[in-house]
Each structure stands twice: as C-alpha cells, then as structure tokens.
Amino acid sequence: MADGNGGLRLSERIGEMATRVRGGSVWESMFRPGSPLKKGYSDTPRNRSYVIMNSVLYHLHPVKVKRHGVRLSYTLCLGGLSFFLFILLTITGIFLMFYYRPTAEAAYLDVEALSTSVAFGSLVRNxxxxxxxxxxxxxxxxMSRVFYHGAYKPPREFNWVIGVMLLLLTLLLSFTGYLLPWDQLALWAVTVGTNMGGFTPIFGPGVKFALLGGIEVTGNTLLRFYVLHVLFLPFIIVIFMAVHFWRVRKDGGISGPL
Amino acid sequence: MVDIPEHLLLRSAEAKAKALGVPVEQVLAEMRGEALPPSASTTPSETPEVSTPDDSETSAGEEPAVEADVVAIGDVAEPEVQADAQAVEPDVVEQPLAAVATTGDAGPDVANSQPPASGGDSPLAATVSPRPVAQPEAVPEGVRTQRLLTVVKARAIQQVKSSPADKVNTWPHLMIAEFTALLVMTGFLIILSVILQAPLLELANFNATPNPSKAPWYFLGLQELLSYYDPQIAGVIVPGISGLIGFMAIPYIDRNPSTKPSDRKFAILLFTFFLAGSATLTMLGVLFRGPGFNFTYPWADGIWFDDLKDWVYFE
Incomplete structure (x- = not known):
C-alpha cells in the first residue's frame, strides 16, 4: 500500500525483499527440494518426507518413526539430551580453550581470570x-530407561555394549575435566579417583602411572588430562556415538512398545 | 540391468544348443541379442529384466548390499521374470517354472499363450515351489534343458522386515518434540549457571590435603564402598568386573526374549536394586561423610562436598 508519497511501507518493503531473496538463485542453491525454508513450501505428506530425506538430518532420523516412540513418556528424550549436552559441552569447551593454558603455573590463574575478567566467562564455565x-x-x-524397556534384547545387544562404552567414556571425560581448574578440589578429587583405579591388580599401577605421567598428580598429569579431555576422548566418543546412532536405526529403530 | 557373467552365458548356451540341436554360436549370438531367433518357436525375449528391489519401506535409504546369484531355470517361454528380491525368497527360484516345451511341435502359439500364467505381476511366489510345477512335455527323456533365464539377487545381507507399524512422520512430530527438549535443556542450563557458581577453591597445594578428600560424585559410591571393603574387592571386583564387564554382558546373560515388565520381574528387581544401591552409596558419600570420611549429618555439620557448597545452605 502506498503511503501517499508514492513509496511503500517498511513492512511491505521487507516482505518484498524477503520474497526476492527466497526466490533468488543463492537461496535456491542453499536448500534442497522439500526444505521448509524454500520458497513455496507447503505442508504435504511428500514435503514432510523430503524435510528429512533431502537434508543432513537423514543421517540421524528415518523419514518415519514409530508412533509410540514420539511420546515423551517413552524415552524422556534422554538419549537425545545426552547428545545435545555433548554438543553444548563442545561449544562451551571450545570457548574455554581460548583462555586456558594447561600448565601447573598458568591453569589456575587462567580459570580465575576467565571467571572474573572475560565477558560471559563465568557463565560459560558454569x-x-x-x-x-x-x-x-x-x-x-x-541406560536405566533402556534397561527397563528391555531395549537391549536382540537385535540390540551390541548397541547396549556400545552404550556402556559411551557411559564409560562420559565418566572419563568428566573425570579428566575435573582436574583442569587445578584447584584444591580438582587436585585431591583426582588423587582419590586415580588411587582407587590404582588398586586394580596387575595393570592397575601401570595404568595409573601412564595416566598420571608419574606416581602422583603433577603438572604432567594436567597436560595429559587436558589432551585426553579436549582431543582424545571426544574423538573416541564421537566415533562410538556415530556407531551407536547408526545401530539404533539398523536394528529397527526405537524399541517397543512394551 | 544386471550383466550376466560370460561363463554362465556360455554354459547356458551350450545346454540349450545341445537340447535344440543347433550350433552353440547361434544360440549364444541370439542370447546376446545379436541375431534374430532361428525360429519363432524359441523364446521371444532372451534378456531378462531384473527389477531393483524397492527398499523405500526400510525408510533408511540404503541399498542393501546383495550378491548376484545366477539361477538357471527350465526352458520357459516367458518373456520376463520380475525378480523382486523382497517379495519372494529369491534363492528358491532354482526350479523350473511352469515349463513349456519349445521344440518343434509345440509351436509359437504355446510360447505366446503361456506368459499370462506366470509372468507379469501375478504372484510369482505362487509359481515358485520347491518342486517343478509341471514336467516338460516334449523334451526327450533324459534331456534336461537348461537355459539362463534371469539373474536374481541373493538374500539381502540385512533382514528387512516390513511388518506394518503405526508410524508418523519424523518431521514434524519427532523433530518438534526434540527441538522443544533441546530448548528447555538449554534454558535450564543457562538459568542454573546464572544462579550457581561452579566451585573454584584455592590453588592446588600438594602439601595441604583437605579433610575429607572426596572423588567426583559419580565415583563417591565407589569411595564409599572402599571404606567398607578391601580395595581388591571394592576397587576391582565391583567396578571392574560387575560394573563394566557385567553391564556389557547383560544382553548375553538375559536370554529372556520378552520385554514385558511382568515377564522379567527378576531382571527389573536386580536392576532396581543396583540403582537404589548406587544412589544410596553416592548420597552417603556426598552428604553424610565428613572429616576423616566419618559419618556426619549434613544438617548438623554442613556439606562436606565442594561441588555442592553453593547449592545448599544450612544455618
């Protein structure tokens, strides 16, 4: 509608702009057919399939899922939330890496500075x-949810095994991260934790020595735990997660209903 | 279209040439579609059509890897066989289908009249039986005519069961729920992080052992066990053997196929016992252990767990 001076209202201009962008070749090239972001998307059964089938989401989800699996009360979204928390932890962890040096001299001061003088540093660390x-x-x-649903039964036995590995890796990730602030809490919690691991006969002391880079927690341990925490364990856990998610689909999707 | 391996084509051509009494080269050329059939009595089409299996129902979008399996079928005047790897169990197609004599007296009319009986989209499974449906009529005794009719795919590596299930579209039904959960979790975590400060005590000091020294909370149940039992038991057998290996072995120990809670009372009882036990031990370790790892009451002596120091206040 004209404003009386031969011009267009701002909202109309924005609308026109949006239409032009969504009809443009750049926008067109960004989204595959069936994307809801594409111009002219309509909510049809075919497009609903395309949203998954024609996007990267197809690596995670099938086009259709069992109706009972969508109910929140069945899964409580726990697996998905675990994965999402992993992503959140990766993002916040990368932020923290910018301000942190894994040495016995610098680590504690860096964390302190991060909490006090970096914008949002305290929030991201928390x-x-x-x-x-x-x-x-x-x-x-x-894991408990999966057990109570009996979802580890054939053909999903091995995915349960992978899941236990993922739990172990999650614990290790958390435990290696525990040391990094290099305060009294970190040092002595890790000392107690690794002492407990050292009780394992035969290879226990060896593993403890390799993990600590010595016979007790030192600056070497800090570097080791840092590398394990930011590089090695995430790398391993991503591989296990990929297999885990893949097996969920190959083993026939979500289990049940009970 | 699946290419028929050369040696199989040759073998088939030899058998047919022997049966029909014509030179091998002629049959071979005919099979390759290079020459017209010597007479109308031979089959009209020699190149079978193999339809690729439609795996849309797997909804996973993968092509199941299959091995081509060549099947020789009795001399049939059938223009094409649709080998649908999923509709029928393909490896039973080794027997002659409704076999029709194609030599001499049978004539072209037989060849033309037969296809509707077994071709097209009439259920192939019906004609596929472990035994020949009909014996060849005009083939001399002792001569078993063999001809390469089609190449069908062998059984898929993965078992694709397409039993009807009540399904809904992932978009929007699942994605909306997941996205909501994701937003709620993000919001919850941000609010939690604004309210509660992560602990940062004084600089690590090797000469000042805090009393008590506690592991992270998820190991405190084990630490609690260690205060009761010998390290060999509490530090090795419980976490290592029953904890890790035992948990991984659960699906291989529990062979009960049912997932109904009423059928697996013992398993549920055991797991609930484990949950309750580990929760109790962890709570004990976190809240009820004070200096010297001795029992305290959190409401009397306060919290002796630094991660929780900012969480709960007891005056």
Missing amino acids: MHRWGAHLMVLTVFLH
Whole structure:
C-alpha cells in the first residue's frame, strides 16, 4: 500500500525483499527440494518426507518413526539430551580453550581470570561444569530407561555394549575435566579417583602411572588430562556415538512398545 | 540391468544348443541379442529384466548390499521374470517354472499363450515351489534343458522386515518434540549457571590435603564402598568386573526374549536394586561423610562436598 508519497511501507518493503531473496538463485542453491525454508513450501505428506530425506538430518532420523516412540513418556528424550549436552559441552569447551593454558603455573590463574575478567566467562564455565554433571546423569538415566524397556534384547545387544562404552567414556571425560581448574578440589578429587583405579591388580599401577605421567598428580598429569579431555576422548566418543546412532536405526529403530 | 557373467552365458548356451540341436554360436549370438531367433518357436525375449528391489519401506535409504546369484531355470517361454528380491525368497527360484516345451511341435502359439500364467505381476511366489510345477512335455527323456533365464539377487545381507507399524512422520512430530527438549535443556542450563557458581577453591597445594578428600560424585559410591571393603574387592571386583564387564554382558546373560515388565520381574528387581544401591552409596558419600570420611549429618555439620557448597545452605 502506498503511503501517499508514492513509496511503500517498511513492512511491505521487507516482505518484498524477503520474497526476492527466497526466490533468488543463492537461496535456491542453499536448500534442497522439500526444505521448509524454500520458497513455496507447503505442508504435504511428500514435503514432510523430503524435510528429512533431502537434508543432513537423514543421517540421524528415518523419514518415519514409530508412533509410540514420539511420546515423551517413552524415552524422556534422554538419549537425545545426552547428545545435545555433548554438543553444548563442545561449544562451551571450545570457548574455554581460548583462555586456558594447561600448565601447573598458568591453569589456575587462567580459570580465575576467565571467571572474573572475560565477558560471559563465568557463565560459560558454569554451563560447562553443570552441563558435564548433567550429561553424566542423563547418560546414566538413559541406560536405566533402556534397561527397563528391555531395549537391549536382540537385535540390540551390541548397541547396549556400545552404550556402556559411551557411559564409560562420559565418566572419563568428566573425570579428566575435573582436574583442569587445578584447584584444591580438582587436585585431591583426582588423587582419590586415580588411587582407587590404582588398586586394580596387575595393570592397575601401570595404568595409573601412564595416566598420571608419574606416581602422583603433577603438572604432567594436567597436560595429559587436558589432551585426553579436549582431543582424545571426544574423538573416541564421537566415533562410538556415530556407531551407536547408526545401530539404533539398523536394528529397527526405537524399541517397543512394551 | 544386471550383466550376466560370460561363463554362465556360455554354459547356458551350450545346454540349450545341445537340447535344440543347433550350433552353440547361434544360440549364444541370439542370447546376446545379436541375431534374430532361428525360429519363432524359441523364446521371444532372451534378456531378462531384473527389477531393483524397492527398499523405500526400510525408510533408511540404503541399498542393501546383495550378491548376484545366477539361477538357471527350465526352458520357459516367458518373456520376463520380475525378480523382486523382497517379495519372494529369491534363492528358491532354482526350479523350473511352469515349463513349456519349445521344440518343434509345440509351436509359437504355446510360447505366446503361456506368459499370462506366470509372468507379469501375478504372484510369482505362487509359481515358485520347491518342486517343478509341471514336467516338460516334449523334451526327450533324459534331456534336461537348461537355459539362463534371469539373474536374481541373493538374500539381502540385512533382514528387512516390513511388518506394518503405526508410524508418523519424523518431521514434524519427532523433530518438534526434540527441538522443544533441546530448548528447555538449554534454558535450564543457562538459568542454573546464572544462579550457581561452579566451585573454584584455592590453588592446588600438594602439601595441604583437605579433610575429607572426596572423588567426583559419580565415583563417591565407589569411595564409599572402599571404606567398607578391601580395595581388591571394592576397587576391582565391583567396578571392574560387575560394573563394566557385567553391564556389557547383560544382553548375553538375559536370554529372556520378552520385554514385558511382568515377564522379567527378576531382571527389573536386580536392576532396581543396583540403582537404589548406587544412589544410596553416592548420597552417603556426598552428604553424610565428613572429616576423616566419618559419618556426619549434613544438617548438623554442613556439606562436606565442594561441588555442592553453593547449592545448599544450612544455618
């Protein structure tokens, strides 16, 4: 509608602009057919299939899922939330890495500076810590949920085994991260934890020595735990997660109904 | 279209040439579609059509890897066989289908009249039986005519069961729920992180052992066990053997196929016992252990767990 001066209203201009962008070749090239972001998307059964089938989501989800699996009360979304927390922890962890040096001299000061003089530093650190605790919890609850549904029964036996590995890796990730602030809490919790591991006969002391880079927690341990925490364990856990998700679909999707 | 391996084509051509009494080269050329059939009595089409299996119902979008399996079928005047790897069990197609004599007196009319009986989309499974449906009529005794009719795919590596299930579209039904859960979790975590400060005590000091020294909370149940039992038991057998290996072995120990809770009371009882036990031990370790790892009451002596220091206040 004209404003009386031969011009267009702002809202109309924006609308026109949006239409032009969504009809443009750049936008067109960004989304595959059936994307809801594409111009002219309509909510048809075919397009509903395309949203999954024609996008990267197809690596995670099939086009259709069992109706009972969609109910929140069946899964409580625990597996998905564990995965999402992992992503959140990766994002916040990368942020923290910018401000952190894994040496006995610098680590504590860096964390202190991060909490006091970096914008949102304290918030991101808190999110990383509480998110990590939450992830241990959701992974554990996810395992319990799977057990009570008997979802580890054939053909899903091996996916359960992978799941236990993922729980172990989650615990290790959390435990290696525990040391990094290099405060009294970190040092002595890790000392107690590794002492417990050292009780394992035959290879226990060896593993403890390799893990600590010595006979007790030192600056070497800090570097080791840092590398394990930010590189090695995430790398391993991503591989296990990929197999885990893949097996969920190959073994016939979500289990049940009871 | 599946290429027929050369040696199989040759073998088939030899058998047919022997049966029909014509030179091998002629049959071979005919099979390759290079020459017209020597007479109308031979089959009209020699190149079978193999339809690729439609795996849309697997809804996973993968092509199941299959091995081509060549099947020789009795001399049939059938223009094409649809080998649908999923509709029929393909490896039973080794027997002659409704076999029709194609030599001499049978004539072209037989060849033309037969296809509706077994071709097309009439249920192939009906004609596929472990035994020949009909014996060849005009083939001399002792001569078993063999001809390469089609190449069908062998059994898929993965078992694709397409039993009807009540399904809904992932978009929007599942994605909306997941996205909501994701947003709620993000919101919850941000609010939690604004309210509660992550602990940061004084700098690590090797000479000042705090009393008590506690592991992270998820190991505190084990630490609690360690205070009762010998390290060999509490530090090895419980976490290592029953904890890790035992948990991984659960699906291989529990062979009860039912998932109904009423059928697996013992398993549920055991697991609930484990849950309750580990929760109790962890709570004990976190809240009820004070200096010297001795029992305290959190409401009397406060919390002796630094991660929780900012969470709960007791005055």
